[in-house]
Structures are given as structure tokens and as C-alpha cells.
Amino acid sequence: MGELARYLVLAALLFGIGLAGVLTRRNAIVVLIGIELMLNAANLNFIAFWRHGPHPEALTGVMFVLFAIAIAAAEAAVGLALVIAVYRHYRTTNLDQIEEMKG
């Protein structure tokens, strides 16, 4: 396995773990942690491709990951605020019990 391929495989496995957690857990905060893990797997891909790409001096991968980290921070803040607001309303963070808008 090449130097690039092993980082890509690691990122794919990390994404799979995050996806499994998002699909199977019921707690909203754990689901958010899973989403963060999947975002981090994408970031790892960006950095690996940047490092092994033909023009590492252009720093495009680094820039993309820096912006992605900033957006992920904003997303985590808004997501956790939503979890707190939902908890105030329903008195639970169990996603299966929050079903008022279920069709």
C-alpha cells in the first residue's frame, strides 16, 4: 500500500465508524460527535491529497481544511445550541422520542 493510499484507507474507515454511529445511536449529542468524525475524515483526505499532489506549494488543501475546521466549529456550536433548545422543549435528547414533525 502506498503512502497516500494508507491515509485514504484510514480516512475511509474513520468515515465508516462515524457513519455507523450516526445511523445507530439515539442520543443527539453522540450523533453530533459522529458527524464531526466524518468531517475530520474528509479533512484527512484533503491533507493527504495535498501532501501527495503535484503542487503542494499552492497550499490549496491546507486552505480548504482550515476553512472546513472553522465551519465545523460553527456547525458544532449551532448544533449543540439546537440540542439544548430541543432538550428544553422535549426534556430528552433521544432522537426517537422527538417525533412531532414526523410525517
Add this chain to the structure above:
Amino acid sequence: MDIAFLITAAAILAGAAGAMAARSVVHCALCGVVAFASLAVAFLQLRAEFVGFAQLLVYVGAVAILIVVALLLTRNFEATHEALSFRPWALGLAIALLVSGAVVSAILGSGLGVGAPPSAPPPTVKAIGDLLMTRYVVALEAMGVLLTVALIGAALVALRENGPGRPAKPGEQGSVAGRLEE
């Protein structure tokens, strides 16, 4: 395969698996911190030092604290057993296995990156700062606006529905918007 990569990969995967599989939500958050910190180490190994330290600052420093504070505010420590349990897990696990299996087989079949990485010098912080102030300056400003909006939005969403700072009907006296106008 060098030993450093194996250790980092094992720490990342173990932390992520623990974060997704632990029964207690606090353990989930702590295992998530392990995964985020090991990812910062992986960034350092890929010679992206600035990104590695940004990862440490933002994820281990800020996001992990946010998660713990959210746990405190939602009293998840006293969550019932069923609230922490898993949904019908076979389907979710199968989908996740399918997705990552497809990606891994595609990577292994592509013959990507067989050679050694190019021996470019690691990027300096000065180069990153120059780029942020020239080519990516619009994106940087937009990011500043986005972070401000997200901060205000998060604070507004998390305010009590009928408590101090937010009356039942928006626009009444004493509402947040009203106070901002005064």
C-alpha cells in the same frame, strides 16, 4: 509502513470506535477527544503543522468543551438506559460497512500514491498568512461573518423560550431585538 503511522491510525480508529460505541455519553465525548487529538498527530505527520495545531485548538480546545457543556446543560448523565441504547443497529452497521468497504476497495484498486511523497519543504505560517491575505481574503472575510452569525444564532437558539431575554412573542418590549434597537 512505519510504526508512527500504525500507532496514530490505531489511536484514531480506537478513539472513534469508542466514541461511537460507549454506553455513557461522557465516555463518548472523551473518546472523541482521543480521536480528534490523534488526527492532529496525523496532520503533523503529513507535514501540515499549522492545520494540526488548528485542529488541536479548535477540536480538543473548543468543540470538546462545547460538547461537555451541552452534556451538562441537558443532564445526560442521568439519561435513562433506553435513551443511550442503540437503534436497530444491524442496518446502520451494514450501510456503514458497505460505504467504507466500497471506498477502501476503490482506493486499493486505483493504485494511487505508490511512490514516495514529493519532498517539498513544509509550508511556513508566513506562506499561509500571505495566501489568506491575498488569494483567499474574500473567503476569510466571509468566514468571519459566518462565525459571527453562527455565534449570535447559537446564543439566540439556546436562549430560554419563555425565560429572561425572550418573551413569548417576538417584538414585545424587552425582546432581544427591541433591546438591540434601543
